[in-house]
Amino acid sequence: MGKATIDDVAALAGVSIKTVSRVVNKEPNVRKSTQEKVEKAIAELNYRPNQSARSLAGSRSFLIGLLYSNPSPSYIINAQNGSLEACSQEGFGLLIHPCDYQSPDLCEEILQLVRGSRLDGLILTPPITDNRDFVAFLDQEGILYSSVAPMERSAGIPFAYCDDRLAAEQMTEHLIRLGHTRIGFILGHPDHFATHERYAGYQAALENHGLKVPKNLVKQGDFTFNGGKACAEKLLSLKNPPTAIFASSDYMAGGVVVTAHERGIKIPQQLSVAGFDDVPLATQAWPALTTIRQPVQAMSAKAAQLLIARIRGKSPEPSRYKLPCELITRDSTAAPQP
């Protein structure tokens, strides 16, 4: 049964509970032979340490919180799965906590959470990562955390990220290589750091190829489907509309695609559309979207690992970790019609 305690193990192995504790926690200074004895007893009794007791006696709870404030289910699921993967590998539990990243009570709310559940640390996802007051509050309270794709990339705090800027540059380049010169761009929500990075990549690619940034072809979106739709209405109503639209999220790209259909504009023959994120919609839209795959799951797994390393007091790894994005070409982009 799972009811065996450390005392039972100690008795069966013929050692003290402290020695069992050493083995369980992989502490040094245990003779190989005793370690094996203890491990055998643990296996035999199917012993599992009581997390509550560990938490009460020790300084750690082996519980981490994942904070999110993000409207995209697939992003959350990926972030969750990545963190979970790392946590269970390291023997930690993950407590998820949706919240409003701009709530005035966010600090108090999270403090309650951390204190109440005795969390050892937090994993932050965008755009919470970029709420400066909140992050400063965590620092001040001494609450450990790591971030997924944060804006602030200073050395102190651990984080995992990918190069949105470079990826957007590559996507824009892809469109340029196809022969497009009038390339529209739809911005994301201004509170997200990725919004600015992606736009910067778009600008860089144009400039690298001697093209000017066509300000009238750049519209302010918000990462949502409806936002993308509204921007597409504007862009496609222009006397001289773009031959390609790079929407900086797949949901917005989906909005562009639908708007084009409604106007009888054929994709990709008359209009190329590119997205960003590779959410499920990217393969479910018609035509399927050329997009950028962000390694969300890998990033959050890494963020969890970095956080746990920090909780453990070791910091063998660098506190920042970069992962690659991937350009995925599907059917929504092609050379412009002559």
Place this chain on the structure above:
Amino acid sequence: MGKATIDDVAALAGVSIKTVSRVVNKEPNVRKSTQEKVEKAIAELNYRPNQSARSLAGSRSFLIGLLYSNPSPSYIINAQNGSLEACSQEGFGLLIHPCDYQSPDLCEEILQLVRGSRLDGLILTPPITDNRDFVAFLDQEGILYSSVAPMERSAGIPFAYCDDRLAAEQMTEHLIRLGHTRIGFILGHPDHFATHERYAGYQAALENHGLKVPKNLVKQGDFTFNGGKACAEKLLSLKNPPTAIFASSDYMAGGVVVTAHERGIKIPQQLSVAGFDDVPLATQAWPALTTIRQPVQAMSAKAAQLLIARIRGKSPEPSRYKLPCELITRDSTAAPQP
């Protein structure tokens, strides 16, 4: 700060810790005036009970697990948010645990989870709810649980559900009223109970209106986009194809829509398409999908409430709870072309 203990509160209020405990746990037999004294002290010290200590000393951990094995991010998010809503209201934490509903090691895996994290109970989502061996195992181990939309609807276990059968019947009726008589149907994954319920609703509506169930227009899908696409290929290749297709999930309906586009079939003019679930794709497809909205969030919130009531030992509410589905008509359905 949040470091105050029950002793501090007792000292400040001039009572014993047992009295503080009574107030915190809302036990009876406390004089109004003492209760207020204690509450004042709690507020003053910003006291929060230590969950680990509560868990260790008592029988409860105030932690619930949410099990899922479901490919739809939006379903998971809704289920999660619903449970979370109820949990935080009741002072419980929610530990999420993705798993493989048909893994041979599922029982052992969950046992470890429950024992290790001292979970007070589990919330099951489909199709885990319908793994008979697993559910029997939980019963045998005395692990408390509640279910969201389970197949087995016996009295013993608490669950929340909605009437998939009725909703499917209503959708089919909607299509019949529009004038369709050749209505195709795409089945979901056979392991999901909802699959059979929805099909039963489809059949019932046809029969109620004196129509035969056209077996050649019923195809086996699996709830996924690609599954829906494959079925649509078959249905639309028929010499005498249906004028409407009721896909029993939105993802499959999305596959139908894309397949139709690829073949130049206009929706809804030449083909009506209906889905089920009202996932984000339903509003992001072109045209937007007529579908059924399932109250996933409300169901899982209710399931959590029922579970917590059971954990607390009270069962004032009935252990089953039914919520309504909603037919949502959008642009993908219309009267058939004459």
Place this chain on the structure above:
DNA sequence: TTGTATGCGTTATCAT
């Protein structure tokens, strides 16, 4: 209605 004393299963301190 209120208080006292014991134990929950660990970790950690200090010995040995």
Place this chain on the structure above:
DNA sequence: ATGATAACGCATACAA
């Protein structure tokens, strides 16, 4: 390298 024992913060018989 290993062990005895005191916390950890609370719930809960049991008393008063």
